[in-house]
Every structure is written in structure tokens, then in C-alpha cells.
Amino acid sequence: MKIDSGDTAWVLAAAALVMLMTPALGFFYGGLVRRKNVLSTIMHSFFILCLISVQWVLWGYSLAFGPDKGHIIGGLEWVGLNGVGFAPNADYAPTIPHQAFMLFQMMFAVITPALISGAFAERQRFKAFVLFSLLWATFVYDPIAHWVWGAGGWLHTLGALDFAGGTVVHISSGVSALVAALVLGRRLGFGKQKVEPHDATMTVLGAALLWFGWFGFNAGSALGAGALATSAFVVTNTAAAMAALTWMTVSWWHKKQPSVIGAAAGAVAGLVAITPASGFVNVMGAIVIGFGAGVVCYLAIQLRERIKVDDALDVWAVHGIGGTWGALATGLFATVAINSAAANGLFYGNPKQALIQLVAVGAVWGWSILGTFVILKVVNLFVPLRVHEDEEVLGLDLSQHGEPAYAGIHAN
Amino acid sequence: MDPTTIMAVVCSVVVFAGWLLLPHSPTTVKPVVVSEEREPARVSA
Structure with a gap:
């Protein structure tokens, strides 16, 4: 195997683009909360960038992509990046250094728990958030990444298609967000007082930066600088x-x-939905997937409001439902004309692929619900998940971090 | 045309035509309530 400098340059640049998405998410979420919680919300994303970067090189990458153990999890052979060097790995990316692939995947592992933080914004204790994120990355994200993308993973072997993380990243985080919102309970005053975004401009800027970074997320998942990356872009x-x-x-x-x-949220919903399909569908399929994302995610928010679940920043509606739509739509619109290494979907004569996608979606929903619920209950044994009421009223910026976001302005 | 293209055309027509038909209700402008007065910066001589 020979390293291709073009492919390597693209994947490293794509990793940097995906890295940018996590702070961008912080700004997207930060604009949506009240001003007394903006710093703590941005901190969730920034802190996870640090936390998972270390977790990934220590044991996360090995669990997700290490030598297969029973089609469920990777082994510990690659702990501390032992054996993960600069020669390409034929199972994952034969034209780039193995560490370049590891780095690219690290950025996916980083952003996924950061996405969940939108569900418990404005009320979760920081220490509980730290423990939850570390356990969730280890026991929910890493196994799911192995099932879908790991060599020997059971969904990978079954033939499930997920080009850039519709199941691994978006369904897992979106469904976990719903569980977290239910377990933590509603914010004080939820449903009685209107909680308005404190800075819509910050949210639109965050969405635009997410969109920019998403080109690395999806086109980078081609793991090479060629036609497939162009199509995904x-x-x-x-x-x-x-x-x-x-x-x-x-x-x-x-x-x-x-x-x-709404336009900003719609763009994010479209990006979520195309993620699993981006290496398998043509541009007409992308239009249908984008249209469907705009409709189903909007309806999901209406449903969430009606059943009074306080998923503060609608992670479930946008990522859970958007990811589910995208994963199922991959089974409808995938075509080997775009990616000869994949499979056709239902509309190209292969109904079996739609069923395989359904199995993958069900499995990831199930594990995410179970894993997140257990982890939250375990964390709550050691650290209360929520802040005290007076801390919530004061705001998390001051109560958790001792710093206001905007000097001289502390109210709401 | 294949089914995917037909669906894409229908979706696009729905969205683009929708803008022509949708009403627009302007929000009544209300005076902005200033909750906090800023103090002028003091510059010592």
C-alpha cells in the first residue's frame, strides 16, 4: 500500500473542518439559550473537544476500530495508539496513514456527545456532564461506531449503509438527547414562561460554520480526494x-x-439527513432527502412541544429524527451509479437494503436508549445530574463557572 | 425520468410555488423596552 499525498492532504484538511464543527455547535446552541447560560453552553462543546480528544487516543479508537471481538466491539490492542502508525490500514483507508484516519474519526467522536448537550442545556451540573460524556463516549458511541464502521462489526457485515454517521453520530446523539431530557426533567418555568434565544445572530453564524465544516464531515468520509468526495460535497x-x-x-x-x-435549523436538519446517504445518492435524491428533512424535523418539534418534553435545543427532533429519516432514505435512494462499492436502494431495485437500514436504525435507537438511561442513573448515584434550583435561577455561567458571558449583564 | 427525479421535481415545485401562495403577516412594531441603562465610561484625567 502506497500513501497518496492528495488523499492524505484532503483527509487531514477534512479532519480540521470537522473539528471546527464542535465550537460552531457551541455557538449554534449558545445563541439559543438565555444569556445567563450562554457561556456554560459553549463550554459543553469546548470541553468535550478536549475530553474526547484524549479519550479517543487512550482507548476510544481501539474500542471503535480495533481488532473485532464478537462483531460487537473492538479489542484493546490499539490502546494508546499502540500499533496505529503511519502506514495505511487496508481495512479502513488504504491510501492514507492510519493515524490520519484515526484523527478524522476522532473529530466524529468529539462532536457526537457535544450534540447531546443541547438537550440538558440550562440545568445540568457540570461535573455530572463531564462524567456522563466520558461514559457515554465509551459505552454508547464506541460500540455503535464499531457495529457500523468497524471491520467485522455486525451492522457493517449485514450491509448497513452509513457513509458519514447518520446512525453512528446523529441517531445515537438525538435519541440519547431525548432520554436525557426525560431523565433530567424540565427547566424551571418550562411551559409557563417563554424562553427566547438570547442571540439569534450567534445561532445563524453557528449554523453557517456547521454547514462549512460539514463538507469535511461528508466529503471527507470518502477518505480520498476524488469523484466520490466531489459527489458527497x-x-x-x-x-x-x-x-x-x-x-x-x-x-x-x-x-x-x-x-x-427556522432557516438555520432547517439547514442543519438537511445536513443531518444527507449524512448517511452522502456517498450513495445522486443530487436528485439529495433534493428529496432535504425536502423530507425540512418537513419531518419541523413536525417532530411540534410533537415534542405538544408532549411537553424539555429537550431544550431540539436535539432529538433535528438529529434523532433527521438522522432516522436520512438512514432510511439511504435504503430508498442509494445507487451504485454513485458508489459501486455499495448497494442499490429500494427505488433502484433492491428492497432488501431498506430492511437492512431499518434494522440498523432500530439497533442504534435501542442501544442509545438503554445505554444513556443506565449511564445517567449511574452518574446520578455519585453526582446529582441537575443543579440546585437557586443555581438554575442564577444561571449556569455564574453558578457552574463563576464567569458571566457578558460583563455587567447578569439577568436572564 | 426515474422515480427519484420525479419526486425531486415535485418537492421543488411544492417549495418554490409555496412562496407565491403563502401570506405574510407583519408583526406590529412595539416600542423596545430598555431594561438597563448603560453608564457612560469614565475617563480619569
């Missing part, structure tokens, strides 16, 4: 744009005005 941009247009239209019809935050 094109469909990613198309689906994001179509979902933003659709969400804006639906909200315009529903609320009588075209929402700016």
Missing part, C-alpha cells in the same frame, strides 16, 4: 439548502412568517 450542499428552504416554507405556512432561526 455536492449532495451535502444541495440537501442543506433544500431543507432550509423547506423548513422556512413550512414555518411560513404554520406561523405566517419566514423564520430566520
Whole structure:
């Protein structure tokens, strides 16, 4: 195996793009919370970037991508990156250094628990958040990554298609977010007082940076600088744009005005939905996937509001439901004309692929629900998950970190 | 045209045509309530 300098350059650049997504997520979420909690919300993303970067090189990468153990988990042979060097690994990426692949995957492992933080924003104790994130990355993310992407993983062997993380990243985080919101309970005053985003401009900027970084997420998942990366880039941009247009239209019809935050959320929903499909569908498929994301994610938010679940920043609706739609749509619109190494979907004559996708979605939903619930209960034995009421009223910036986001302004 | 293309065309028509048909309800402008007065910066001589 010979290292290709073009492929290596692209994957390293893509890893940097994906890294940018986590602080961008911090700004996307930070704009949506009240000003007394913005710093703590941004800190969730920034801290996880640090935490999982270390967890991944110590044991996370080995559990996710190490030598297969019973099709469930990777072994501990690659702990501390032992044996993960600069020669390519034929199982994962034959034209780039193994460490370049490890680094690219690290950024996926980083952003996934950061996504969950939107569900428990404005009320989770920081120490509980730290413990939860470390355990969740180890016992939920790493096994799921192995099932779907690891050599020998059972969903990988079954033929499940997930190009860039619709199941591994978005369903796992979105479903876990729902569980976290239910276990933690609602914020004080939820449903009685209107909680409005403190800075919509920050949210739109965050969404734009997420969109930018997503080109690395999806096109980088081709693991080479060629036609497949180009196709993934094109469909990613198309689906994001179509979902933003659709969400804006639906909200315009529903609320009588075209929402700016809605357009930003719609773009993110489209990016989520195209993620699993980005290496398998053509641009027409991307338009349908983007349209579907704009509709189903918007409806999911209406449902979440109706059943009064306080998933503060709608992680379940956008990532859980968007990821589920994208994973299922992959089984409908995948075509070997785009990726000859994959399979056709239902609309290209292969209904079996739709069933395989359904199995993958069900398995990831199930493990995410079970794992997250158990981890939250275990953490709660040692550290209370929620802050005290007076700390919540004061705001997490001051109560958890002792720092205000905006000097001289402490109220709400 | 294959089924995917037909669906994509229908989705696009729905979205683009939707804008022509959707009403727009402007929000009544209310005076902004200033909750906090900023003190002018003091510069010592």
C-alpha cells in the first residue's frame, strides 16, 4: 500500500473542518439559550473537544476500530495508539496513514456527545456532564461506531449503509438527547414562561460554520480526494439548502412568517439527513432527502412541544429524527451509479437494503436508549445530574463557572 | 425520468410555488423596552 499525498492532504484538511464543527455547535446552541447560560453552553462543546480528544487516543479508537471481538466491539490492542502508525490500514483507508484516519474519526467522536448537550442545556451540573460524556463516549458511541464502521462489526457485515454517521453520530446523539431530557426533567418555568434565544445572530453564524465544516464531515468520509468526495460535497450542499428552504416554507405556512432561526435549523436538519446517504445518492435524491428533512424535523418539534418534553435545543427532533429519516432514505435512494462499492436502494431495485437500514436504525435507537438511561442513573448515584434550583435561577455561567458571558449583564 | 427525479421535481415545485401562495403577516412594531441603562465610561484625567 502506497500513501497518496492528495488523499492524505484532503483527509487531514477534512479532519480540521470537522473539528471546527464542535465550537460552531457551541455557538449554534449558545445563541439559543438565555444569556445567563450562554457561556456554560459553549463550554459543553469546548470541553468535550478536549475530553474526547484524549479519550479517543487512550482507548476510544481501539474500542471503535480495533481488532473485532464478537462483531460487537473492538479489542484493546490499539490502546494508546499502540500499533496505529503511519502506514495505511487496508481495512479502513488504504491510501492514507492510519493515524490520519484515526484523527478524522476522532473529530466524529468529539462532536457526537457535544450534540447531546443541547438537550440538558440550562440545568445540568457540570461535573455530572463531564462524567456522563466520558461514559457515554465509551459505552454508547464506541460500540455503535464499531457495529457500523468497524471491520467485522455486525451492522457493517449485514450491509448497513452509513457513509458519514447518520446512525453512528446523529441517531445515537438525538435519541440519547431525548432520554436525557426525560431523565433530567424540565427547566424551571418550562411551559409557563417563554424562553427566547438570547442571540439569534450567534445561532445563524453557528449554523453557517456547521454547514462549512460539514463538507469535511461528508466529503471527507470518502477518505480520498476524488469523484466520490466531489459527489458527497455536492449532495451535502444541495440537501442543506433544500431543507432550509423547506423548513422556512413550512414555518411560513404554520406561523405566517419566514423564520430566520427556522432557516438555520432547517439547514442543519438537511445536513443531518444527507449524512448517511452522502456517498450513495445522486443530487436528485439529495433534493428529496432535504425536502423530507425540512418537513419531518419541523413536525417532530411540534410533537415534542405538544408532549411537553424539555429537550431544550431540539436535539432529538433535528438529529434523532433527521438522522432516522436520512438512514432510511439511504435504503430508498442509494445507487451504485454513485458508489459501486455499495448497494442499490429500494427505488433502484433492491428492497432488501431498506430492511437492512431499518434494522440498523432500530439497533442504534435501542442501544442509545438503554445505554444513556443506565449511564445517567449511574452518574446520578455519585453526582446529582441537575443543579440546585437557586443555581438554575442564577444561571449556569455564574453558578457552574463563576464567569458571566457578558460583563455587567447578569439577568436572564 | 426515474422515480427519484420525479419526486425531486415535485418537492421543488411544492417549495418554490409555496412562496407565491403563502401570506405574510407583519408583526406590529412595539416600542423596545430598555431594561438597563448603560453608564457612560469614565475617563480619569
